[in-house]
Structure formats: C-alpha cells, structure tokens
Amino acid sequence: MRSVSEQSLEDLLRSLAPQVLGALVRRYGHFDHAEDAVQEALIAAAAQWQADGVPDSPRGWLITVASRRLTDLLRSESARMRREAEWVPPPPSAAGADDSLILLAMCCHPSLSPPDQIALTLRAVGGLSTAEVARAFLVPEATMARRITRAKQRIKASGVPFALPDAFSGAVLHVLYLMFNEGYAATAGSDLHRPDLAAEAIRLTRLVHRLLPPDSFGNEVAGLLALMLLTDARRAARTAPDGTPVPMDAQDRTLWDAAAIxxxxxxxxxxxxxxxxxxxxxxxxxxxxxxEAPSAAETDWPQIVALYEVLLTLTDNPMVALNHAVAVTMATGPAAGLALLSSLSSLHGDHRFHAVRGHLLEMSGSPAFAREAYIRAAELTGSLPLRRYLHARATACQ
Incomplete structure (x- = not known):
C-alpha cells in the first residue's frame, strides 16, 4: 500500500475507470450494468484508499470489486440474464488488445448518431460525469442521461462483440479529436484544461496509429496524433499562476515541450x-x-493563411473559418479579418466568435465595441477561468 493525495487519487481513479469498464464489458457484456458496477467500485476505492493507501495493483483491485458488484446485479435479473453473465473467454481478436481502445470502437458504433457517439465516449472512455458531458453539449443533465442510456441500449441491441473492429471509422478519429479538445480546453468548470483527458486521447490515438498501415486513413491518424502532440506541447505555458489563460503570443516558449514538438x-x-x-x-x-516559430513575431502567418485556405476546401467547419480570419488578421490586418467574421453568423452563439471579434476590434482601435464583444463572450462560456480572463480584457478596454 502507498499513501496518495486526494487530487492524485482522483486522477488515478479517473484514468483507471475506462480500463476497468472495458475489462468488465469484455468479460461479461452488459454495458449499462458494468458501468454501474464500476462507479460503485470507484466510490469504494475513493473511501478505502484514502484511509488505507493505494493497493499494489489498483486496476486489479477495481476489477475484482466491480466484478463482484456486477455479479450481484446480474444475479438479481432473470435466469436468462444469469446465463448471459457467465464468464466466457474473450474472442481471439480481443486477446491482448487494449480494452479502452475496444471500448472506444464500441462507443463509435454506426448505429449511433455522431452526437451520441461523442457523448458516450466522453462518458465511458473519457471518464467525464454525465453533468460534465451535458455542459459540453449545453443541454440539461437529465437530457444527457437519457441520451447516454439510449446509446448504451442501442449498442446492447446491436450484439456487437467486444473485439477490435476490422477497420476504424472516421467517427473514431472525430471522437478522439473532440476528447482531446475537451481535455486541452475544458468547455465548463473551474479548470482551464484537463490534462488526464488529453493524455488519454493521445494514448488511444497512438494505439490506433500503431495498428494501421501508412495508407490514406493511416496518414490522417498520424496527422491527428501530430496535431495533439503539437498542441499539447504548449499546455504548460498557456496558464498563468492564478489560473487565467495566457494567449499564445504572450506565452513563455521555453516552457513548451520540445520532445513533443x-x-x-x-x-x-x-x-x-x-x-x-x-x-x-x-x-x-x-x-x-x-x-517552430522562435517567437510570436516570427510566425509565418502567410503560410498559415495558405494552409487554412486549403483546409477550407476540405471542410465547411465554421471554426476553421474563424481561425482563418485570425490568421488573415495577423498577416494583413484586422480590417480583413473583421470582414471575414461578418459571414460567420452560425457562430454567434459561441463564445469563441465573440472573443475573436473583441480581439480584432481591439486591434483596429475600437475599444468600446471590443469591450461589448468580450462581455458577450464571457456570458457564453461555461469555463470559469476563461470568463474571468474575458472580463479582464473587457475592463482593459474601458
């Protein structure tokens, strides 16, 4: 046994939760009952480990306790449920495979809509609570709970085996991308980022990358992994000691992770x-x-603009268009960027649009309008550190 701080214990349990859930689903099936059993095991661990210390094999401890609880749950069901709960050896394709990766593939089952795939992955693989997933989707917690329950029921009804799929879909990459984004820049709560969630997204993407040949899809997996590493490399510099965000042009680049870059x-x-x-x-x-730019002033903005313009031919994502407007501003001035923003009406309900607009207005010498934009951005974000930062920017414009 080893002692551990409350925060370290919370981080450990969060990282182990999807692994334990994957192990139970692989062994017993019953996604919904397995999740309940894992939650009870986590609660028991939080209480016992804080007092007695962490066991030598915390994952094994959790699997044992969760398995016992799941067996109890299944025994209370009908005789059919009891027969289905009997242990069977995992299929050959799952032998030795990472349970979290298989769980991810299950959460991205084609019978689910893309929003349901993302919600279920964040809940089951990312370890977010239902309330946290609901905040990410900007819906009530009860609504998200029903959505996740229906998604698990559809997976159960599909009869999909707990095994690595023959091929990964684009939905898997999209979910990993969103999982990383939620870890790198949390959409709600008191923390600006969640390193554990970002690290798990990187770990799973590495596993997918190792499994795939260097074909067109494999290249996109390599691109996604590179994007995560290059973005996460800046994490240590993007938060001030008081927890407020630090814009990229003001970051201490010596804190960036050179190995990840x-x-x-x-x-x-x-x-x-x-x-x-x-x-x-x-x-x-x-x-x-x-x-790779030695300083913010030495960033190759014309090249970045050119890459965004190629990207815009491949996707109609409005966030790409918003980032393109920022790049154009940095390359040619705020007037051109503001002109591009005028066509992004679909983003008027997103805090990032108003934050960018405030920045561009501030650059163009319109502090009063910039202040209004920053205040609107602060009203729309669910992140408390970002809200404080945006209010500070608004105050600076007075």
Missing part, C-alpha cells in the same frame, strides 16, 4: 508527402508552424 513535426512531415492530404494533417502542419 519534435515528435509531432516528424509525424506530419512523414505523412504529408504520402498523400492525399486530409484535414488533420493540415491542422498539424499549421500547429507545427506555430511551434
């Missing part, structure tokens, strides 16, 4: 020539230009 650059450099080039590779190339 080197790995990310190597991945995207190797993937791009193999073609065809996909959206994740282009975003990784943009991130590489930011990370």
């Amino acid at each position: 080197a790995e990310g650059v190597a991945l995207v450099t190797a993937a791009l020539p193999r073609g065809p080039v996909g959206p994740y590779q282009l975003q990784a190339a943009i991130a590489a230009l930011h990370d």
